[in-house]
Amino acid sequence: MRIDIISCVPNLLDSPFSHSILQRANDKSLSEVHVHDLRKYAVDKHGHIDDYAYGHGAGMVIMCDPIFNCINDLKKEREYQEVIYMTPDGEVFNQQIANHLSISCENIIILCGHYKGIDQRVRDEIITREISIGDYVLSGGELAAAVVTDAIIRLLPGVLGDETSALTDSFQDGLLAPPVYTRPKEWNGKQVPDILLSGHESKIDEWRLEESMSRTKERRPDLWNNYINSQPEAKPKKKRK
Incomplete structure (x- = not known):
């Protein structure tokens, strides 16, 4: 480009x-x-x-x-x-x-x-x-x-070290990004959430989604409303004739 x-x-x-x-x-x-x-x-x-x-x-x-x-x-x-x-x-x-x-x-x-x-x-x-x-x-x-x-x-292929990094940024899926943590596991008496140390990828993904939804709902109600309205289950079903 x-x-x-x-x-x-x-x-x-x-x-x-x-x-x-x-x-x-x-x-x-x-x-x-x-x-x-x-x-x-x-x-x-x-x-x-x-x-x-x-x-x-x-x-x-x-x-x-x-x-x-x-x-x-x-x-x-x-x-x-x-x-x-x-x-x-x-x-x-x-x-x-x-x-x-x-x-x-x-x-x-x-x-x-x-x-x-x-x-x-x-x-x-x-x-x-x-x-x-x-x-x-x-x-x-x-x-x-x-x-x-x-x-x-930064979105061009090959620019970021990790190709999936941009896909997990805030706003890519209509939500804010979830909290992130790194070493040490304990800092000032605060612990990294156990789920992130579990190695269970699907449960970690569920936790991240829940955190993203919670953070978006709290901090950006405008984005939250757009996200909710964009979900298939949020759209009204057509009545059968």
Whole structure:
């Protein structure tokens, strides 16, 4: 997978992709992340990429041409399945979207918002998907783009050491993950649950499911309601005529 990120402040993204899982994915040639400086596509020699908004109001708006020219250059080299714009008014990112993008896309462009955002005409003509990472506003879309990139790449086959690890993450089955424990068996007077030491895999799986359900019901009633409604037994049976 290749992800091209377009940013007004590309240096903000130096660190996230230079360490840990994303770096290992790059070293294994499982993914590539390229960050592009939008200012290289400025409309004049002064490096302008933004201007005042029509209709007055505070804040600057990124102009059409720098974005169009950058994306057009990228599209000359390869086909992109998605051109994503990170914006507070996009659809809220979740595990299902990450799963879909990791499976269905080979090349992705992510455009980072900045200032008051981008000219609406770019959103209408070029952007294929708009994503938010939550109901709050950041100084720019760079950190949000890093979050989305991390969530997608870690799902690619071969990226994680254990292929089943991502399958047991929170949200993959609509539930929060159960508690986890490691050595020592006793710490500060607290014991690891006996079931986890039993070696009985099916009973351990049952315990984990029960803990996931309990934790989700307590901490995220919204997820719990969605989970309950998604179960086959929760759906009303059709009446026979």
